[in-house]
Every structure is written in C-alpha cells, then in structure tokens.
Amino acid sequence: MRGLTDEEPTAARGVYQAAITAVAVIAALGLFVAACATGGTGARDEGPAHSDSVAGAVASPAPNPSDTYQQVDAVALVRSDPRVSTAVKRYLKPCAGDEYPVDVSYGDLTGGPVEDIVVNVLTCADAVGVGSYVYREExxxxxxxxxxxxSPVYAEIDRGDLMVTKQVYDKGDPVSSPSGENVYTYSWTAGRFVQEDYHHTDYSNAVGGDPSPVPSG
Known part of the structure; x- marks a missing residue:
C-alpha cells in the first residue's frame, strides 16, 4: 500500500508538468502567429504611405495632348473664310469619293490655348499647292x-516655326520638275508672323554642292 501511495503523487506531478508544457507550447504558438499577423499588417500599412509620399512629390501631371488638340473640318473652315480667294475656293471639291485636296496639320505656332491649324489647298491632278493658311483659336x-x-506654295510646321515653300519654274518647266524653290521661315512675334529666314535652292546646281542663298532684297 505504501508503494502505491508513493507512486500516486509522482504520477500526478508528471501529468501536471505535461499539462504545463502543453499550455506553454500553445501559448508560444499563439504568440508566434500573432507576431506574424502583426508584422504582415504593418508591411501593408507602410506600402500606401510610401506611395502617397512619392505621389506628393510630383508637382503636376503630364499634359494631355487632347487638352490642346481640337480636330476641325478644314474644308468648311476654308470655305467660310472671307480672306480666302474665290479662285482657291474653286478647288475645294472632292477629287475622288469624299476626299478633298487639302493637307491639314496641327501644332503650336502662336502659343494659343489650343494647337494652331495649317491648311494647304492643292490641285487634284498634280497636288500643286494653290493656297496655304494658318488658323489660330481665339x-x-x-x-x-x-x-x-x-501658287505653287506649301506651308508646314518646323520646330515651332512656320515654313513656307514656293516652287520656282523657268519657262518650259513641267509641273513635276521645278527649277528650284524658295523657302521662307516665319515666327510668331507681337501678334503676327514675321519672316526670320529665307533661302533659295537651285535644283540644277544641287548635284554639284550646296547652292548659295539668294538675298531676300
């Protein structure tokens, strides 16, 4: 009986210690899971805060081309323009189907609120320019x-300037083979276009080297 009595406290102590160990393991596991969850949430919380600080450093969004570009009906624009001669307006007829003999380009020439419009009216048969115009929104x-x-004339935008080319024909030159060209460069100054440059190219001398510019007089 004594032996049995001595073994009972020992067994009880073993069970008690095992229970304590189990509770400690469970508690440790709970702390580990909680720590992982807290760490993960913290990382996610820091992400947006970092993004906000980067976004705040940007002064302004990039300009949207649609804010300054407005497509227009160039044919209707030229037809309704009282400054366009009657002779040029006669060419505003479809060449084939609904295709009109006009070239249209958009760009900043005058620093206006929207892009300026350059319109060239051409002939249907030879695509020779008969009129060139610049329109500014106001x-x-x-x-x-x-x-x-x-005529023949053609205008285009060149690095913010207006460049106007006029073909030069000697007597007997076919339309497809002019003898040379005059190129005029204009910039927008004090509310109007002012000629800034001029040069002449003689096609007959082009093979031998760069021709000398002809003074504008």
Missing part, C-alpha cells in the same frame, strides 16, 4: 492669321 473661334496664295 475666343472659341478660329481666326486666319496667315495666308499665301502665290
């Missing part, structure tokens, strides 16, 4: 701020 309407109707 007060919700487009105003003609430049015109050149000395």
């Amino acid at each position: 007060g919700g309407a487009y105003e003609n701020v430049f015109k050149a109707e000395e």
